[in-house]
Amino acid sequence: SAVISQKPSRDICQRGTSLTIQCQVDSQVTMMFWYRQQPGQSLTLIATANQGSEATYESGFVIDKFPISRPNLTFSTLTVSNMSPEDSSIYLCSVEVGDRGRENEQFFGPGTRLTVL
């Protein structure tokens, strides 16, 4: 299993600014994922972040808007750049540990609630 923390837990930002969200895991993991969950909606995968390589973005998400860093096996950041009110959402990171014999089991952080004014 894995314990994941995110910072900040919530923030209110002005449009046009950027916010960097941190994700810390209590163990070394290969794969980390970033999701967005808009109010009342399901989760949408933004990108997959592997240590030592460029993040892989899903359709509709680009690196200029959501740059991701993965400097080591326990940490990642997601930046939401040049924010607009449409970016208001909960951003979650997750990891796949794979030590319990379960396929596709990911552990999620508590999320960062972002409001853009």
Place this chain on the structure above:
Amino acid sequence: LAKTTQPISMDSYEGQEVNITCSHNNIATNDYITWYQQFPSQGPRFIIQGYKTKVTNEVASLFIPADRKSSTLSLPRVSLSDTAVYYCLVGALYGGATNKLIFGTGTLLAVQP
């Protein structure tokens, strides 16, 4: 990745058994079926996973018919704390590489006293 269809919402009362069915008509041979639970203001958490027939753990049971085109998550004797969104996901692990989790709409289960 197989697309899933599940009811948007369900209502139940404390002590009842709740069954949530998910359709996945295009499931592939090497796909697993996984259910996640999400409480308000929290990230989703793994509940149960299966490939075929029946799987049971301390939280729930998962029933998968022979054709695997659907699955049913069964929650025995629900309580108010089981109020959450339940997601059905279908995916596979290919050659040791991690598969992405693609979340569908989920089912909002509301348990009443």
